Amino acid sequence: MKALVLAGGTGSRLRPMTHTSAKQLLPLANRPVLFHVLDTIADAGLTEVGIVVGGTGAQIRAAVGDGSRFGLKVTYLCQERPLGLAHAVMVAANFLDSEPFLLYLGDNYLSGGIEKQVRRFEEDTSVSRLLAAQVSRPERFGLVHLGEDGRIMSVQEKPARPTTDLALVGVYLFSARIHCAVTRIAPSARGELEITDAIRLMLEEGDHFEVSRVTGAWKDTGDVEDILDANRMAVAEVPTVICGDVDESSRIVGPVSLGEGAVVRRSRIVGPAVVGANTRITDSYVGPFTSIASEAELEQAGVEDSVILEHASIRGVRNVRRSLVGRGAKVNMIPVSPSGHRMVIGDESEVELGA
Secondary structure (H helix, E strand, O other): OEEEEEEOOOOHHHOOHHHOOOHHHOEEOOEEHHHHHHHHHHHOOOOEEEEEEOOOHHHHHHHHOOOHHHOOEEEEEEOOOOOOHHHHHHHOHHHHOOOOEEEEEOOEEEOOOOHHHHHHHHHOOOOEEEEEEEOOOHHHOEEEEEOOOOOEEEEEEOOOOOOOOEEEEEEEEEOOOHHHHHOOOOOOOOOOOOHHHHHHHHHHOOOOEEEEEOOOOEEEOOOHHHHHHHHHHHHOOOOOEEOOEEOOOOEEEOOEEEOOOOEEEOOEEEOOEEEOOOOEEEOOEEOOOEEEOOOOEEEOOEEEOOEEOOOOEEEOOOOEEOOEEOOOOEEEEEOOOOOOEOOEEOOOOEEEEEO
16 A cells, blocks of 8 residues: 655745745654654555655655655655645546555644554555544634544535534545545635545545544644644654763753754753754753754753754843744844744844844
8 A cells, every 4th residue: 555645735824934945844853744754654564655746846855865764665746736635636646556545744743653544444445544633723624523423424624614623634544436536526615626525525425434533642734833832742752862962060851852963051951852963052041842953053042842943043032932943043132121032933034132
């Protein structure tokens, strides 16, 4: 059985970060979201993966390569315009060869793996399988309605007035019947071929589906808040590994991963936290649920519950919380006194803040 990973789309809700980077390459615990997806697929025992790419295809190809580092064989499939999940399935028809397959959205973070669901699907590929989870903002998702017996009553795509909070997780196991269904649906009001419309058609024609509720951590990383929430989930799962240089005046508290060549001087790091290779932290505080990528620098800074990308620097700012700081960005203090700071800063940016 093959897997199909969707890694196209513009990531408009993640701008300015996605002006310079594919949304699937934004990091969780210092690893791109897409890498977590590919790890999950490999752990489930699948080896052949098609990755559907769009305008950021060159970045995806450069990051993933041929897939061998994940134990996978990767084929790239071009979707010229983001016309919906069902359209992406049509684009991949020749690769999938009209067989049952796993569909995985490349911007979804899911802990706990999918091996159990894959094994059950392989035992009977005539029954499609959907993963679902309760969400706080159901209007943002495809939704599934279940009856008292647990069977699917209906599915909806981002309804304005949701009648359920059970969302479809971006992981699907489809029988071969999906290939016929996606060719027989019309574009939605959004101008896209919706996978929920294909599922609805299959249900109407008597196809069988089973729904598994996700109990572990799951996040669709569609906007900045989602990235920060997913980073919390990913950082919490990273084991303690101290490979850098920590002086006697510094303290490491709780689970912290400190990369090769990292230098910590007169600072305090409270985990769970991840600090990348060759990063320098001086006279600073790094709080829980923070990931700091390689070659970054903190000086007289305080950061908590944030994502700091490669080569970024923060100097003199001690109240950075729930922030996403892009590659090469600079955050500096100037002599004016704010009550606090919250930032979403694009790559190669520079920000000056009041002291």
